Structures are given as C-alpha cells and as structure tokens.
Amino acid sequence: MKTSYLLPCQCGKKIEVGANQSGLAVRCACGTEQTVPTLRGLASLERAEPSAITGPASRVSSGSGWGLRQGLVFLGLVLVAGSLLFWLFLWSGMPPPPGLADNYRELNREFIGHLTPETLLAEWDRYRKGIVEPEWAGGMDFYLSFERNYYHSLTIVGVIAAVGVVLTIIGLCIRPGRAIGPVRR
Secondary structure, X not given: OOOEEEEEOOOOOEEEEEHHHOOEEEEOOOOOEEEOOOHHHHHOOEEOOOOOOOOHHHOOXXXXXXXXXXXXXXXXXXXXXXXXXXXXXXXXXXXXXXXXXXXXXXXXXXXXXXXXXXXXXXXXXXXXXXXXXXXXXXXXXXXXXXXXXXXXXXXXXXXXXXXXXXXXXXXXXXXXXXXXXXXXX
C-alpha cells in the first residue's frame, strides 16, 4: 500500500496526495490550486490513514470518473459499432439476385434454330397476342421487394451510425476539466 500525505489547504480542508504527485499542482474541492511539495517536504506533512479520509472534499479528483464527455463518446461509439454489426447482419442475409443464364442468347438461338417453320409461326402468333409472364418473374418480384426493404433498413442503419459519429465528435469537442500537470514558474 502506498503512503499518502495530507496537504493542508487555506480553506481548512486537507488534500490527500501521494509521493508520485510531488512537484505537481493539485486542486482542492474549494477550487484553490496548490503545489505538492517535493519528497523532502512531503515527509514533514501529516500521513493519511486509509480510513481517516472520507468524503469527496478531501480527495483529489483523479479524473477517472465518467462525465458528459466520456458518456457521449461511449454512446456514440456504441451506436456506430451496433449499426456496423446490424449492417453486417443485413448484408449477410441478402440473397443473390435471380439471374438468367449467362448464355441466354445462345440458348434462344439454339431453341429457335431447332424449330420447324410451322412451330416457329405458331410461336410467333402466341407472342403477338402477348407474352406470358415467365416462371422466374415471381422470384424477381420477391427479390426486388427484399432489396427495397434492405435499402430502407440500410438507410436507418446509416442514420443511426451518423448520429453515433455526431455524438462521438460532440463528446470529443467538449472541453475536459483543466488538466493538472507540473507547475511551471
């Protein structure tokens, strides 16, 4: 266990400091900034008992507590990460588009090339009356509806990710409390 010392403040309170803070500036709960003495000066201060120090006024803020800044950055990063994971889920569930054979023109030429003139004329009459919806049209309609829903969901995920980025940027722009460092004279 490290030895702590009690540095008296003008307000009457005592600030708990450690040997690793010698030469640094610390701030009391009243707002007064004081310089921690060197190791030799610390030896002349009263030693702190672990149970003797209670309350937030007697401790120096270590800066490890979460404030608005850390909360916004964390929330923003969670939103960005969550939307990225949801996008990966959507992307992995997207079916491939139904397609025609790559050589459908060749297949049609072969089909037409093997027809007799009478059959070809019958096919022509059938097409003149109207083309019947092919078997794959239902699959294409399903795919187009799925794709439309995918892009709607992708838009929502994008908006959530954008909100997360904005929250992260706002959190990073919030000015943290005054940094306490070495005293320069």
